[in-house]
Amino acid sequence: MPGLKKPFEGLRVADFAWVGVGPLVSKYLADHGAEVIRIESMTYPETLRRVGPFVDDTPGVDNSGYYANFNSSKLCMSVDLKHARGPELVKRLIAKCDVVTESFTPGTMARFGLDYASLRQVRPDLVMISMPLYGQTGPWADYMGYGHVLQAAAGINHLTGWPDGPPIGTGVAYTDFLVPHLAATALIAALDYRRRTGVGQYIDFGQMEAAVHGLGTALLDWTVNGHEQMRMGNRDPEAAPHGCYRCRDGRYLVIGCATEKHWEAFKAALGRPEWCDLERMRRRWQRLNEQHEIDRHIQAWLDAVTVDPSRPEEVVEDAPDVPADWRFTTDEVLAHFQKFGVPAGVVQSPEAMRADPQLAHRGHYWFLEHPTMGLRCYDGPAFRLSETPAVLSKAAPLLGEDNEYVYRELIGLAEEEFIELLADGAME
Amino acid sequence: MASSPPIPRPHPAGPLAGYRVLDLADEKGQLCARILGELGADVIKIEPRDGDPTRQNGPFFKGEQSPNMSLFWWAMNAGKRSVTCELRLEPGRELFRKLVTQADFVIETSVPGEMAALGLDYASLKKLNPGLVMVSITNFGQTGPYSRWAATDIVGSAMGGQMYLNGDPERGPLRTTAPQAYAQVNFQGAVGAMTALYARGVNDGLGQQVDVSMQEAMCVAMDNTQPIWDIRRINTSGPGIRRNNAGVLGSRYLFETADGWVAALGVGGLIGPGANAIIDWLAESGEARGLDSADWRARLTALVPLPPDEVAFVEETLAAFCGSRKKEDLVGEAQRRGAGWAPVFSPREVVESKQLAGRDYWVRVHHEDLGESFIYPGAPFKLGQTPWQQRGRAPHAGEHNEQVYGELLGIDSQELRRLKMRMVV
Numbered sequence: 026m027p028g029l030k031k032p033f034e035g036l037r038v039a040d041f042a043w044v045g046v047g048p049l050v051s052k053y054l055a056d057h058g059a060e061v062i063r064i065e066s067m068t069y070p071e072t073l074r075r076v077g078p079f080v081d082d083t084p085g086v087d088n089s090g091y092y093a094n095f096n097s098s099k100l101c102m103s104v105d106l107k108h109a110r111g112p113e114l115v116k117r118l119i120a121k122c123d124v125v126t127e128s129f130t131p132g133t134m135a136r137f138g139l140d141y142a143s144l145r146q147v148r149p150d151l152v153m154i155s156m157p158l159y160g161q162t163g164p165w166a167d168y169m170g171y172g173h174v175l176q177a178a179a180g181i182n183h184l185t186g187w188p189d190g191p192p193i194g195t196g197v198a199y200t201d202f203l204v205p206h207l208a209a210t211a212l213i214a215a216l217d218y219r220r221r222t223g224v225g226q227y228i229d230f231g232q233m234e235a236a237v238h239g240l241g242t243a244l245l246d247w248t249v250n251g252h253e254q255m256r257m258g259n260r261d262p263e264a265a266p267h268g269c270y271r272c273r274d275g276r277y278l279v280i281g282c283a284t285e286k287h288w289e290a291f292k293a294a295l296g297r298p299e300w301c302d303l304e305r306m307r308r309r310w311q312r313l314n315e316q317h318e319i320d321r322h323i324q325a326w327l328d329a330v331t332v333d334p335s336r337p338e339e340v341v342e343d344a345p346d347v348p349a350d351w352r353f354t355t356d357e358v359l360a361h362f363q364k365f366g367v368p369a370g371v372v373q374s375p376e377a378m379r380a381d382p383q384l385a386h387r388g389h390y391w392f393l394e395h396p397t398m399g400l401r402c403y404d405g406p407a408f409r410l411s412e413t414p415a416v417l418s419k420a421a422p423l424l425g426e427d428n429e430y431v432y433r434e435l436i437g438l439a440e441e442e443f444i445e446l447l448a449d450g451a452m453e
Numbered sequence: 454m455a456s457s458p459p460i461p462r463p464h465p466a467g468p469l470a471g472y473r474v475l476d477l478a479d480e481k482g483q484l485c486a487r488i489l490g491e492l493g494a495d496v497i498k499i500e501p502r503d504g505d506p507t508r509q510n511g512p513f514f515k516g517e518q519s520p521n522m523s524l525f526w527w528a529m530n531a532g533k534r535s536v537t538c539e540l541r542l543e544p545g546r547e548l549f550r551k552l553v554t555q556a557d558f559v560i561e562t563s564v565p566g567e568m569a570a571l572g573l574d575y576a577s578l579k580k581l582n583p584g585l586v587m588v589s590i591t592n593f594g595q596t597g598p599y600s601r602w603a604a605t606d607i608v609g610s611a612m613g614g615q616m617y618l619n620g621d622p623e624r625g626p627l628r629t630t631a632p633q634a635y636a637q638v639n640f641q642g643a644v645g646a647m648t649a650l651y652a653r654g655v656n657d658g659l660g661q662q663v664d665v666s667m668q669e670a671m672c673v674a675m676d677n678t679q680p681i682w683d684i685r686r687i688n689t690s691g692p693g694i695r696r697n698n699a700g701v702l703g704s705r706y707l708f709e710t711a712d713g714w715v716a717a718l719g720v721g722g723l724i725g726p727g728a729n730a731i732i733d734w735l736a737e738s739g740e741a742r743g744l745d746s747a748d749w750r751a752r753l754t755a756l757v758p759l760p761p762d763e764v765a766f767v768e769e770t771l772a773a774f775c776g777s778r779k780k781e782d783l784v785g786e787a788q789r790r791g792a793g794w795a796p797v798f799s800p801r802e803v804v805e806s807k808q809l810a811g812r813d814y815w816v817r818v819h820h821e822d823l824g825e826s827f828i829y830p831g832a833p834f835k836l837g838q839t840p841w842q843q844r845g846r847a848p849h850a851g852e853h854n855e856q857v858y859g860e861l862l863g864i865d866s867q868e869l870r871r872l873k874m875r876m877v878v
Binding site: 178179180186195203215237248252256379382 | 468488506514515516527593596597599602603605607608609610612613614615617619620621624625626627628629630631632635637638641642643644645647648650651652654656662663665666668669670672676677678680682683685686688696697706707709716717718792794795796797798799800802806807808809811812814827828829830833836838839
């Protein structure tokens with residue numbers, strides 16, 4: 026809406042955080058109008074700049090799609106904090122910032138004189154958040170790792186896998202994409218408090234402590250009932266039918282019926298086969314004991330009604346009794362279930378998601394031109410503000426792209442000093 | 454009747470103290486509202502007369518299936534107030550509208566169109582309260598071709614990509630048993646709510662609607678797999694106990710120990726630039742199986758892929774080493790040597806974790822109605838100036854009717870009785 030300020034317009038963020046969690050926190054701020062300055066090193070480039078995918082399979086600090094996607098709408102300065110003048114220059118920048126974010130091992134910022142106690146001397150109303158894996162204190166405070174192993178310590182692995190198999194985890198560095206939301210919530214709440222009172226503060230964020238809030242009922246089930254929840258494949262301790270089933274074209278359909286209303290819809294969608302009306306299928310708690318049989322029926326039904334467009338003549342023997350004209354592609358069978366109100370979906374690959382009409386309607390993916398990577402796809406946020414929606418204002422920054430702006434205009438160096446420091450390696 | 458309910462515990466020091474939240478949400482938004490409460494907001498759960506449907510969600514306290522015994526209800530609604538209010542009846546809607554004039558947030562999860570049918574959509578409510586932030590959390594978003602589709606957690610996990618990335622090559626896609634699409638969309642709702650709140654502060658008190666999609670919440674949890682598709686046209690899929698590096702199955706990251714499992718990226722670092730630290734450890738224990746030779750060391754630290762039989766030998770060596778040791782001992786020593794390992798913890802082990810105990814993490818919540826107290830998870834973040842606080846147990850349905858309707862709307866007990874008789878509250 027014209028005349029409205031973007032949510033974080035006018036806020037400046039010095040972002041020392043790296044890899045997943047920190048950059049995703051500052052991405053919320055940047056995409057909603059804050060001036061976020063990534064503070065990076067050329068000597069030890071940010072991990073994600075060194076991890077692919079790289080355009081043309083050519084590794085390069087300005088060529089990583091991984092880094093790019095998490096750093097839309099941001100600026101980047103480079104500094105060597107081990108250079109004699111590095112910490113002082115950064116401190117002068119922070120005097121002009123509202124927020125500092127960092128995710129180093131505890132003690133790292135203090136070694137450079139950049140801990141909260143020092144920084145509030147130059148910026149009394151600063152809001153600073155530190156977000157290492159395990160927080161600033163405790164026996165594991167110095168432990169290293171990232172989302173791939175933190176998901177194990179936080180209980181996610183234990184609850185992911187088949188009941189007779191290993192605790193495989195989610196296939197990705199999962200907690201990196203779970204805990205930034207809670208860090209951002211705390212940070213913005215602190216900013217709103219500051220807006221009203223003028224008082225800044227320090228936030229000690231331990232990723233594990235946030236992650237375990239994503240375990241649903243598993244913690245209370247242990248502390249209250251002494252029951253340890255276990256991984257169950259694609260089943261659910263409370264819902265049936267509940268699973269993931271292969272269609273004839275090799276894609277997978279999921280069904281998750283949590284209520285009796287869902288079950289009624291499911292029966293209607295299947296054409297009310299006899300097995301659905303068996304007494305032992307009547308109530309949810311009964312069906313929870315019959316999941317093996319339910320899964321078998323669903324799979325047989327899908328084998329009978331779904332078709333593989335590349336092999337249309339294929340016929341299933343021993344097919345259940347379904348109307349002869351019920352032949353569906355996977356997309357059609359999904360639409361069929363949804364027509365009846367059954368919670369159903371297909372397992373979408375990254376490719377399928379790029380073609381998903383709902384995500385396209387939402388404008389989820391943004392396409393931004395990057396100086397070295399060209400036109401690339403970026404994720405927008407999962408929410409839309411009706412009046413001041415996110416705007417991904419630019420592609421990810423090149424390493425040190427905004428040095429001149431930051432050192433000259435914000436820190437206030439004269440041109441001569443800027444060039445001297447550049448030559449002396451202060452920006453390495 | 455005169456004594457006021459024991460919950461929620463007051464929290465005037467929270468950063469959101471002074472704000473009020475009306476919570477109409479189901480599984481997709483109750484945790485979002487709880488978090489705002491623990492930051493100091495006054496959260497009022499609005500329930501139908503017979504109680505919120507999620508009170509039927511298991512598991513239950515000692516297996517006792519009744520509305521105040523649902524551990525789901527406890528976990529997601531701790532520390533809120535509860536009023537009953539029948540939104541299907543006009544007098545109920547009138548009560549709700551009056552509450553809206555005194556609220557900062559409404560959090561709701563209805564199918565798009567349902568609130569409009571009740572005259573309670575954002576367009577209607579903003580006329581009553583232009584500063585209102587309405588957080589509308591849905592399966593797929595307020596508009597679009599799937600906006601009215603039915604979904605539970607597994608549908609969000611499938612349509613939002615996570616199940617494709619999860620699982621293993623033999624058994625196919627997989628969902629995490631603890632519902633992650635619900636967790637994600639609740640947390641995203643909280644960020645959206647805070648962003649709109651901040652925007653309100655800088656835009657003369659103007660509120661707005663926050664349209665949150667469960668599918669999209671999972672979309673942004675896909676690690677680097679969307680850029681991998683964008684740049685390399687490769688679909689990354691479930692790697693089981695390995696890692697998936699842009700479509701290529703990498704080395705193992707999970708190993709069985711004497712007492713469970715340990716997560717040790719890239720064979721615990723045994724293949725990679727830091728391999729010598731792990732080789733030394735194996736060698737000192739006499740379990741290196743020759744990997745400590747100069748030749749092996751050179752090959753393990755080089756950034757050149759090893760042939761499959763050699764990878765298998767390295768993995769077997771580490772598997773044997775881990776198999777005879779306890780996970781926390783392994784992790785402690787690996788960390789000492791500079792390798793970022795972590796134990797695979799069950800819920801019990803999370804609760805017993807030395808780290809969380811060392812951070813004084815857990816809180817004990819008194820359930821005076823049961824005469825017992827229980828351990829709940831503690832602060833997800835430690836704010837120095839305006840701390841997080843657990844606010845007490847979850848409410849019974851309508852436990853705060855007198856308090857809320859009396860204090861906020863000036864409804865006396867006689868009028869409340871009339872509303873009860875008319876089945877409004």
